[in-house]
Amino acid sequence: MTQPVDSAALKAAFAARLLQACDAAGVPPRHRGRLRWIRDEMQRRFNEQVTVEGVRKWLSGEVFPRPGKLTMLAAILGVAPGWLSNGPSATAVEEKTAPFRHAKPPAEADRGRLILDRIRERLGGTVTIMPGVDLTEPTGEIWDAERD
Numbered sequence: 001m002t003q004p005v006d007s008a009a010l011k012a013a014f015a016a017r018l019l020q021a022c023d024a025a026g027v028p029p030r031h032r033g034r035l036r037w038i039r040d041e042m043q044r045r046f047n048e049q050v051t052v053e054g055v056r057k058w059l060s061g062e063v064f065p066r067p068g069k070l071t072m073l074a075a076i077l078g079v080a081p082g083w084l085s086n087g088p089s090a091t092a093v094e095e096k097t098a099p100f101r102h103a104k105p106p107a108e109a110d111r112g113r114l115i116l117d118r119i120r121e122r123l124g125g126t127v128t129i130m131p132g133v134d135l136t137e138p139t140g141e142i143w144d145a146e147r148d
Helices: 007-025 034-046 052-060 067-077 081-086 088-093 108-123
Strands: 128-130
Touching: 007 052, 007 067, 007 081, 034 052, 034 067, 067 081
Parallel strands: none
Antiparallel strands: none
């Protein structure tokens, strides 16, 4: 027979991990702007609206954030979403992945630079396509498959 799950204990453990992650990530201390900082980072990095009251409830262990917000919160704090949600037992199954990137698509002007940054990241530096032509400094021209 299984033990019933203590929801209050799970929420308290989550809140303790969240506070630990905030302290480790250099988030402003409690009563010195922590709630607003988390709210502002969610807005700035992911264009996600959260209230200071909602953040307060996460930090006090009254409620869990929804899965999408939990993933964003983990990315802001630099921790694995599984660890933040479930604790140390989740770290054994976490995979090494690339850092979480912005959820919204980039503007067209930034798109070329992001593509080139990913190419350089994967190939390790300057990318030369033929002698005298490299992709280190993009021209700003957008490639159009229909044109070629």
